[in-house]
Amino acid sequence: MSKVFVLDTKKRPLTPTHPARARQLLHKGKAAVYRRYPFTIILKREVINADKQPLRLKIDPGSKTTGLAILNDRTGEVLWAAELQHRGQKIKSALDSRRSIRRSRRNRKTRYRKPRFNNRKRPEGWLPPSLMSRVYNLETWVARLRRYCPITAISMELSKFDTQKITNPEISGIEYQQGELVGCEVREYLLEKFGRKCVYCGVENVQLEIEHIIPLKRDGSNRVSNLTIACRLCNLKKGNKTAEEFGYPEVQTKAKKTLKDAAFLNATRWEIYRRLQATDLPIEVGTGGRTKYNRIQLSLPKTHWLDATCVGESTPKILKIEGVQPLSIIAAGRGSRQMRRVDKFGFPRTKAKCFKRILGFQTGDIVKAVVPNGKNIGAYIGRVSIRTSGSFNLKTENGTIQGINYQYCQMLQRADGYNYEEGGTALP
Ligand SMILES: [Zn+2]
Secondary structure, three states, X not given: OOOEEEEOOOOOEEEEEOXXXXXXXXXXXXXXXXXXXXXXXEEOOOOOOOOOOOEEEEEEOOOOEEEEEEEEOOOOEEEEEEXXXXXXXXXXXXXXXXXXXXXXXXXXXXXXXXXXXOOOOOOOOOOOHHHHHHHHHHHHHHHHHHHHOOOOEEEEEEEOOOHHHHHOOOOOOHHHHHOHHHHHHHHHHHHHHOOOEOOOOOOEOOOEEEEEOOOHHHOOOOOHHHEEEEEHHHHHHHOOOOOOOOOOHHHHHHHHOOOOOHHHHHXXXXXXXXXXXXXOXXXXXXXXXXXXXXXXXXXXXXXXXXXXXXXXXXOOOOOEOOOOOOXXXXXXXXXXXXXXXXXXXXXXXXXXXXXXXXXXXXXXXXEEEEEOOOOOOEEEEEEEEOOOOOEEEEEEOOEEEEEEEHHHEEEEEOOOOEEEEOOXXXXX
């Protein structure tokens, strides 16, 4: 069951509670709603000796969606889960459009903006803004969750595979002796190395198999340097031939090369890791191979939030995930810095914007509007778009309602750069 976050009257986070208990507290007037997303209540009393549970925040950073989960290490219960959608492509297209507008302005005779293109140096460890936004999103959410929930440790998936575990077969532990975990790590390594497609026919998005370049029957080894990935069909067609005989000598040379340093494969994850270290919480790192192994052991389907619950060695043998509804968090930005819209020639089309906040409201605030009369009569909950006239638009689940007077609006939650939807990918 997804739990409800609880704060005491001094805004200190307490162990999350069952929704039924939260409802009871709200009903009796012992607590009030503090935030709608993620749902948090605030008690009307101070709690001095709160019980301490080992709560672990687990993160599976992805390029489009990041999985988040809060687990109780002692009981294996998943208390809360979310899927955070990043806005990488939107940032890139906004920057591209700005660049082209500036360029066209320079090329006109009305030039007023000096060309600036080769006078900047990128600082060390620079990442493109679209990637950096993922780092910032995670930083924001780790900080937020820590404000609402007494998190004591963090686990994150840092790399896809563990090079050491692949190359060093003498590793202790039952999973290693059975060879299953190594299998997962090797698979991830090979997928990364050969670009997640069949090396022979190049087919993508199909079940890929680990394939021996020199077949085992012809004294090929099980070493990683003799392995590649291929689709079922190519694997069968190749049969007892070596890759060279099959007509692909380049596969043989590529397999011999090692993936130099896995660390540089995913600069974004390392930047996230570096920033999480500043949180003074113990951080456990896991590999993608380990995540997959855990997920298979627990026989869970592949979703972002379930991947997050399976990150790292600390994953409990038994997970309690019944009734967990992940919150879907969509990064939306906080408006643009562009002062006015331009037409296709790059000339100003609208008036310069001047107010971010009108009559106490800002575009993106979640409000409840109760309209007593007129054609919009009724009660709505949604996000407002502000107008200087005080007559707002409201974006609700069932479409946009235009012309709602600010006086009918009651603030539920201020715009915080994210949109929310309840119940993302639930369990089947
Ligand atoms: Zn193939």
